[in-house]
Amino acid sequence: xxxxxxxxxxxxxxxxxxxxxxxxxxxxxxxxxxxxxxxxxxxxxxxxxxxxxxxxxxxxxxxxxxxxxxxxxxxxxxxxxxxxxxxxxxxxxxxxxxxxxxxxxxxxxxxxxxxx
Amino acid sequence: xxxxxxxxxxxxxxxxxxxxxxxxxxxxxxxxxxxxxxxxxxxxxxxxxxxxxxxxxxxxxxxxxxxxxxxxxxxxxxxxxxxxxxxxxxxxxxxxxxxxxxxxxxxxxxxxxxxxxxxxxxxxxxxxxxxxxxxxxxxxxxxxxxxxxxxxxxxxxxxxxxxxxxxxxxxxxxxxxxxxxxxxxxxxxxxxxxxxxxxxxxxxxxxxxxxxxxxxxxxxxxxxxxxxxxxxxxxxxxxxxxxxxxxxxxxxxxxxxxxxxxxxxxxxxxxxxxxxxxxxxxxxxxxxxxxxxxxxxxxxxxxxxxxxxxxxxxxxxxxxxxxxxxxxxxxxxxxxxxxxxxxxxxxxxxxxxxxxxxxxxxxxxxxxxxxxxxxxxxxxxxxxxxxxxxxxxxxxxxxxxxx
Numbered sequence: 001x002x003x004x005x006x007x008x009x010x011x012x013x014x015x016x017x018x019x020x021x022x023x024x025x026x027x028x029x030x031x032x033x034x035x036x037x038x039x040x041x042x043x044x045x046x047x048x049x050x051x052x053x054x055x056x057x058x059x060x061x062x063x064x065x066x067x068x069x070x071x072x073x074x075x076x077x078x079x080x081x082x083x084x085x086x087x088x089x090x091x092x093x094x095x096x097x098x099x100x101x102x103x104x105x106x107x108x109x110x111x112x113x114x115x116x
Numbered sequence: 117x118x119x120x121x122x123x124x125x126x127x128x129x130x131x132x133x134x135x136x137x138x139x140x141x142x143x144x145x146x147x148x149x150x151x152x153x154x155x156x157x158x159x160x161x162x163x164x165x166x167x168x169x170x171x172x173x174x175x176x177x178x179x180x181x182x183x184x185x186x187x188x189x190x191x192x193x194x195x196x197x198x199x200x201x202x203x204x205x206x207x208x209x210x211x212x213x214x215x216x217x218x219x220x221x222x223x224x225x226x227x228x229x230x231x232x233x234x235x236x237x238x239x240x241x242x243x244x245x246x247x248x249x250x251x252x253x254x255x256x257x258x259x260x261x262x263x264x265x266x267x268x269x270x271x272x273x274x275x276x277x278x279x280x281x282x283x284x285x286x287x288x289x290x291x292x293x294x295x296x297x298x299x300x301x302x303x304x305x306x307x308x309x310x311x312x313x314x315x316x317x318x319x320x321x322x323x324x325x326x327x328x329x330x331x332x333x334x335x336x337x338x339x340x341x342x343x344x345x346x347x348x349x350x351x352x353x354x355x356x357x358x359x360x361x362x363x364x365x366x367x368x369x370x371x372x373x374x375x376x377x378x379x380x381x382x383x384x385x386x387x388x389x390x391x392x393x394x395x396x397x398x399x400x401x402x403x404x405x406x407x408x409x410x411x412x413x414x415x416x417x418x419x420x421x422x423x424x425x426x427x428x429x430x431x432x433x434x435x436x437x438x439x440x441x442x443x444x445x446x447x448x449x450x451x452x453x454x455x456x457x458x459x460x461x462x463x464x465x466x467x468x469x470x471x472x473x474x475x476x477x478x479x480x481x482x483x484x485x486x487x488x489x490x491x492x493x494x495x496x497x498x499x500x501x502x503x504x505x506x507x508x509x510x511x512x513x514x515x516x517x518x519x
Contacts, residue, residue, distance in 0.1 A: 039149075040463070040481065040504075041438045044376055047192055048149050048174035052215055053233060054265065054282070054325075054377065078373065083323070083341060085373030090439055 031098075037090075038099050039107065045083065050107055054083060060106045071103075072096040139184040142201055143468065143510035145479060145486055146176045146189070147503040153178075153189060154502055155201050156477070158470050158510060161488055161498045165204045171195040171211075177218045177381075177507050180514035181243060182225035187509065188243070190219040196230055198246060201511070208246050212239050220271040223517075227292055229269060229277045236263035238279055238290065240312070249295065250312050256284035268327025268338055268380070270518045272351050277312075280324035280338045280347075287324070287338060287349055287358055289315040320347040320358045325395075328380040329518035337361070339380050341395060348408065361408040362401065371396030372419065376437035379422050381519070386429035386449035393420035393434075400434060402452060414452055417443050422466060426491055427473035431455070435464045435478070444478060446494070456494050460487045465505070471512035479505035 039048060045055035056062065063071065075096040078086035087096070142164070144153040152168040170176075172193035179188050186207065189197040194213035199206055215234035221227070221243065229240045240250035254264040264281035272278050275293040280286070290312040297310055322342025329336050329351075336349045345363040350356055378393035385391075389411055390403040397413075400423055404411040418440025425432050432447040441464055446456040463481030470476070475497065478487045481504050488498040513519040 036482065037438070041375065043174050047172065047215070049172055049193075051172075051193070053175060053192060053217070054267075083325075083374065083377065085375055087373070087375075089373065090375075 034091075034095055034098065035102075038102060042099075050103065058103050060104055063100075063104050068097065068100050068104075071100040075099060137202075139201060139511050140471075141511075142184075143477075143508060144178060144187050144189075144199070144201065145477075145502055145505045146173050146178070146507045146509075148173045148176060148481075148506040149504045151191075152503070153187070153199065154500075155204050156486075156500070156508070156510075158475070158477075161475075161500070163500050163502070167199050167204055167206055169206055170197045170199075170209070173506070175217060175506075178509040179219060179221040179228070179519070180509070180511050181221070182514055184511040184514045186243075187511075188219065188221065188228050190216055190230055192216065194232065194234075196228070196241065196246060210241070210246050212241070212248070217265075217267055218269055220269050220277055220518075222271055222277070222292060223273055223275050227275075227295070229271075229290075231266040231269035231279055233265040236265045236281070236283070238266055238269060238277065240277070240290070240292065249309055250290075250292070252288075252290055252312060252314065254281050254284065254288075256281060256286060268324060270327065270329040270336065272329060272336065273333040273517065274351075276351070278327075278329065278336045278349070278351070280320070280327050282323055282325065285318070285320055285322055285324065285342075287317040287320050287327075287336065287347065289317075289349075289351075289354060291315070315354060317349060317354075317358045321345060321360065325377050326380040331385065331517060333517040337380070339378065339392070339395065341374075341377070344395075346392070359408075362403065362410050365394070365401060365410055365413075369397070372398070374419065374437070375439070376419070376421055376441075378420055378437075381422075384423050384425035384432045386425050386432065389449065391423050391425065391432045391447070391449070393423050400432070400447065412452055414447055414454070416447075416454070417445055417457065424467060424469070425449075426476070427469055427471065431491065433467055433469075433476060435467060441465070458489070458494060460496075461485075466507045468508035468510055471510065477508050479508055481505060 045053050046058050047053045050058040076088040078084045141159045143156045151170045152166050154166050155164040171191045174192045176191050187199045194216045196212050197209040213232040216230050216232045219230040228243045237253040254266050256264050264283035266279050267282050269279040277290045292312050294310040321340040324338035325341040327338035338347045344365045346361050348359050348361050374396050392401050394401050400414045402412040418436035420434045423434050434445045442462045444458040448455045461480040461483040465479050465481050467476050467478040476489050476491050486500040486502050
């Protein structure tokens with residue numbers, strides 16, 4: 001019962017995420033490419049399933065309390081003194097916003113797409 | 117009855133057929149996101165099949181049993197899988213932590229160690245049964261319960277494992293040589309056998325990110341992410357402590373963002389020089405192994421990830437971090453100059469030389485294939501389909517210290 005409700009929830013989140021990203025999406029990199037970068041390259045440190053690695057976990061529950069702009073700034077500017085690099089040479093503000101919303105919604109669908 | 121006999125005969129014939137071949141020319145490639153490996157044959161340059169069900173294999177690596185039959189695969193999700201590469205099946209899989217990074221097999225092949233991020237530490241398993249024989253929490257600092265992520269785990273002569281603590285800036289040696297001796301102390305969760313003897317070396321530098329051991333098993337060297345330099349431990353003389361080498365290389369220069377941690381596993385040694393990736397620079401560093409001082413810096417296409425020596429030492433092959441990971445470059449170790457640049461495609465994550473180096477296999481993640489190159493002509497010989505391939509590991513590693 002608990003499992004099925006969490007699946008329903010994540011599907012709902014994914015749908016909302018789809019709608020939201022559809023609205024905000026105006027990035028500099030193609031969506032598929034950005035998705036690949038998120039899953040594969042962010043995944044190098046944070047884990048392909050975002051459960052963490054050298055870098056911390058980036059799951060919806062670990063990100064939920066953090067404002068989008070803070071997370072966007074972390075992606076673009078990095079975190080000095082840690083292994084998190086600034087990505088602004090490769091990503092713009094819209095790209096990072098898209099990624100933050102993807103991460104907050106959970107990466108299930110993206111992981112599959114990233115594998116195709 | 118006849119039918120049953122026929123089945124028995126057929127399965128016997130099949131078993132004979134499967135076991136007839138050796139494994140010295142085999143290997144595996146990690147299919148990082150689908151939780152599978154393919155078994156590769158380096159004589160026929162082909163894939164023999166696939167073993168599935170290995171979990172999250174992002175950043176997975178593998179070591180081999182000394183008979184080169186079994187591969188131990190270390191998965192990101194904490195899974196340790198033992199694969200029979202002759203029968204191409206998963207023999208056993210244990211979830212030994214929440215988050216792991218790599219492993220090693222002991223000198224005598226009887227123990228497999230895994231380094232873990234979460235909870236931070238090293239666990240040692242019986243190579244035959246995968247039963248836990250030792251648990252080494254990477255505790256550090258003054259606060260109780262603080263545990264460091266562990267990286268750079270290698271095997272060393274004398275039945276030792278050596279590893280580094282990312283958060284703590286320490287190098288530890290776990291000596292397992294008394295493990296099999298009698299006088300076993302029974303323990304609830306660690307099976308029988310004497311516990312490892314741990315030696316700790318503190319203040320080795322900020323954030324060791326990976327480490328390597330020289331092919332003779334003497335020097336253990338950790339790269340430091342948090343500062344310019346490397347930490348070196350002479351395993352013939354651990355009493356001398358950890359020495360800093362390459363201290364302050366590139367001092368005063370602005371570092372570039374590091375989009376992917378370099379690896380130090382493939383210790384590239386050629387002609388008395390060692391070749392290692394520079395952190396945050398588009399350079400390969402050359403170390404004079406007599407003095408352990410920097411001999412030179414070679415400008416390359418991007419930030420190096422793997423810097424690997426062809427087995428004969430004449431060439432060193434380099435791959436790169438995103439966004440330059442579509443390229444492979446080859447350095448001549450005599451002239452210290454680039455001799456070739458190749459563009460196999462986006463996401464060149466790893467390369468592995470055949471045992472004597474005539475061919476090199478490179479995984480090209482975003483093109484879902486492995487490219488096999490002739491290392492003399494640099495021609496691509498074969499392209500083998502693979503799903504998001506990453507690490508490639510040939511069985512010849514079974515007989516090499518530190519791999």
